[in-house]
Amino acid sequence: MPNTISAGDTAWLLASAALVMLMTPALGFFYGGLVRRKNVLATIMHSFFILCLISVQWVLWGYTLAFGPDHGGIIGGLDWLALKGVGQDPGPYAPTVPHEAYMVFQMMFAVITPALITGAFAERKRFKAFVVFTLLWATFVYDPVAHWVWGGGWLGQLGALDFAGGTVVHITSGVSALVAALVLGRRVGFGREAMDPHDATMTVLGASLLWFGWFGFNAGSAITAGGLAANAFVVTNTAAAMAALTWMTVSWLHKGAPSVLGAAAGAVAGLVAITPASGYVDVSASILIGLGAGIFCYVAIQVTKRFKVDDALDVFGVHGVGGAWGALATGIFATVAINSGAKDGLLYGNPGQLGIQAIAVAASITYSAVMTFVILKLIDVFVGLRVPESEEVLGLDASQHREAAYQI
C-alpha cells in the first residue's frame, strides 16, 4: 500500500486516543465521589481495572470482532486476531493514519463503555462477578454492536449515523446498566437510609476531566485534523455547557437550589447526547440538543427513582436516555452542510433518516438488554453477583480489596 500517512491526522488521532484514555479514570473519580466512603476505592477500581482488562482483550480479539472483515453484517472475522496484519500502514477505515493508530483510538472507546455500566451496580457487586461480566459483555455486546455501526455491519449499511458512539457506547451501556440494576436488586438500606455522595468535589473534578477527554472522543472521531474535527469540538463544548445550565435550572426550579452535582451530571448528559451528532450538526442544533439532554435526562432519573430502581449512580438516565435522545436528534438536525459525506436529517428534508436512527436505537436497546440479562443470570449461577449482606454493610473497600481509601 502506498504511504499516504498524514502527520497531522496521525498526531491528532494519537492525541485524541490519549484524551479518551483519560476519560476512564476520570469516570472512576466521577463515580467515586458519588458513593459512600466505604466503597470509593472499589468504585474507582472498577474503572481502573477495566482500562487494563479491555486494553488486553481489545488487542487479542476485541478489535478483530468489531472491525475485522465483515461476516454477514453481524460480526468481524478473526483475520486480525492478536493484531496480526494491523501495522503501521493505513487500514481500511482511515486512509491517512497508521492502522495501529486507528485501532488504539477505538480501543479507548471499548474501554470506557463497560466502565459506564459500573455506576449501576456500585456498592454491592462481587469483584469476581464484575471481572467476568466485563469480559463477557465487551465480547458479546460491545464488539458486535460496534461492528454493526462502524465495522461495516448492518446498521452502517442501513445508513445509521453515529459519529462517536451514541448507540455503540451510550445506549448499550445505559440500557445494560438498567438491566443490571434490576437483576442485582437494591442496595441494603435503599430508600430507608441516606446514601449521600461522600465527596462532591471529587465528582465535579471527574466530570471536568470527562469533559476535557470528550474533545478527543468526538473531535477525534473525525479521524482527520481539519474542519470537521473543529466543528465537532465546538458543538461538543456547546452542548455540554447548555445541558449543564439546563439541568441546574430544572433542579433549581424543582428542588429550590441550583445543584452543583446537578450541573456536573448535566454536563455529562450533554456530552452524551451530542456524541452521535457531533460530526453532523451545527452550533444552533447543539444548543437544542443540550437543552433536550438537560431536561430529558433529569426527568428520566426522577422517574427511575419513583419506581425505586436502584441504578445507584443514574447511568440509565444519563447514558441510556441521553444516548437515545442524541441518536434521534441526529436524525432531526443532521445536515450535509456540516458533513458532505453524511445525510440530511428531518429538518433538512429527509424524514427517512429519523426512521433509520429509530431502528438503530431500538436494535441497540433490544440486543444489549437481552444479552446483558443472559450474561448476568449465567454469572449469578456460576459465580454469584452480589456480596453477602454483611460485606455490603462493611463496605466493598474492606471486604473486596482489604484496603481503605482514607487513613484520617
Place this chain on the structure above:
Amino acid sequence: MEILAFVSFAVLVVAWLVAPSRGNVIVVSRTSEDRKAA
C-alpha cells in the same frame, strides 16, 4: 433554528431570575465554641 437556540437560552436566563433565591437553610455543623455554649 437559530431563533430557537436564542429563545431556549433566554428561557434559562429568565428562569434564573424567577428561581428561588434562597432555600430552607439547615445547620449541619457547629463550631467548638457553639458546642461549648450549648
